[in-house]
Amino acid sequence: MSTMIRGVAASPPRRSAIGRREIASGLIWLLLLLVPLWLPAIGGYTDLATRILIYGMAATGLNLLLGQTGGLSFGHAAYFGLGTYGTGLFLIHVVPSLPLAIIAGTLLGGIAAVLVGPMVMKRRGIYFSMITIAFGQMFYFVAVRWNGLTGGEDGLTGFSRVPLHIGSRSVALGSTGYYYLVFGLFALVMLVVWQILRSPLGHGFVAARENATRLRFLGVAVERQIWASFAISGFIVGLAGSLDSLLVNFTSPANFQWQLSGEFVVMCVLGGMRSFWGPFLGAVIFIGAQDYLSSVTQNWMSLIGLIFVLSVLFFPNGLLGFIRGRARA
Amino acid sequence: MSLLVLDSVTRRFGALQALKGISLSVEEGELRAIIGPNGAGKTTLFNLISGYFPPSQGSISFAGSVITAVSPNALVRRGIIRTFQITQIFLALTVYENLRVAVECAMGLQLRPYIGRATRARVEARVDELIEVTRIGAKVDRIAGELSHGDQRVVEIGIALSRAPRLLLLDEPTAGMGDEETRHMTDLIRRLNRTNGITMLFVEHDMAIVFGIADRITVLDNGALLAEGSAAEIAANPRVQAAYLGDAAGARAA
């Protein structure tokens, strides 16, 4: 059997296309595994790669809802932000344990998505987007106003990436060490997403996107499908947020804001919402361009906007959709 | 006992009476055609039976119990499955994926992030059955949106069959099809009824098909039940001839 992407892939040359796809995936994994070896050679640095993995994870999580289920959320920064604060506050106030803090951040983001889900799942199209933004902004205001706990506008400091305890050994995580921790979790998330997409749950997501009426008249509670998608994406984005806070040992209300939500959406669209690797590729382009452009010009945001507009014009199915179309022709 | 019974069913849309006191019953195993001019209320009748909206008055019962206020979801689970006048399938998916998701949902697996080998095998076996019945085998790997209209209709029926319907409602299954496609669809309908024993209601404008395959025919006109009977009875009914076959069928043929 094949992956879920089969639905949007070419039909006749299926077998050979899958062979090529598996080789491409293998290459990506190999490149990611060896990042600390080759990235400095081309002028990059390990923390940049870590950031790309984190945002790639967030975009992949969001895309479960956005590209696969067809729910245009403009508020997923909320769960990212909760992930960052959950982890930071846990380290400050509960116990200085890295694994527990990551779990705490992930749970905070995910459970919030579970709770928000029922309030958004009945909406369609633009109403869905609006209400997801509204919830995102709500969390933003809480973070700004609840000064005593969150540090308000100034953000939350006073926590850091404490060493990992493996057995009786204590391992401090430098840039490279942390990269591999994030890489491991990234791989886990990709595995989970891949499994979901080839399961009945994932098939149901895609069916809800394609034709909710048809699905409903098959006796399926489409809302529950959307809720599940919303919740799972919330957990993944929450985990990404948690990891981000540990990368920079800091978080601020900006991590809740709709700008960040929009950036996640841009990543998915840039790379290709209908492809497994698309959102990750979008994150590579987005974070890469952001890092490079912001070092050469103040106006990097407008350049990214330009890249986005051009790519939507010329690659409406994202970069991966484009590549796959060329491979087919 | 009749499988489906409508008792004085009326449906109003504001001032408009789309259906006026319709009573009819359909026997188990029957192949029933619903005919009538545009706007006669045929689709409305399907919408009522499938629970899309409730009747304004009157009651509907299915397999001995009243279903007037039952939700579409629950009716699907009881075995009332419909297709739509406008084809409803998953256009971006392949034919195989269309049928697979339908089967998975029919088996209640739609929230399962993982299924074991045995369950997967059951899903695949069921999909293969549907491919077999609908004879769509040559096209399983095609994207549904790229198929001809006729083939999309066949896929839609395949999807409907995934729920093992007790009553299948087909709204204009052959509309817009060429001769070859129409024949294929007509064969399929007849086969599902005769071989698989599925009770069916179908809306159809093509009189050759209606008279060719239907066990009984119900004629609606302007929301009212004009006539009901076998093909021979309907063909000989002077009211039907005057109101429908005369001008409507003539106009359509022209």
Ligand SMILES: Nc1ncnc2c1ncn2[C@@H]1O[C@H](COP(=O)(O)OP(=O)(O)OP(=O)(O)O)[C@@H](O)[C@H]1O
């Ligand atoms: N949801 C609705 N709201 C308002 N009016 C409706 C609705 N559905 C149907 N009608 C009206 O009820 C009447 C019967 O419509 P219906 O769709 O049942 O006809 P039909 O017999 O299926 O016609 P056709 O052969 O064109 O498909 C029409 O006048 C139609 O405009």
Ligand SMILES: [Mg+2]
């Ligand atoms: Mg109609």
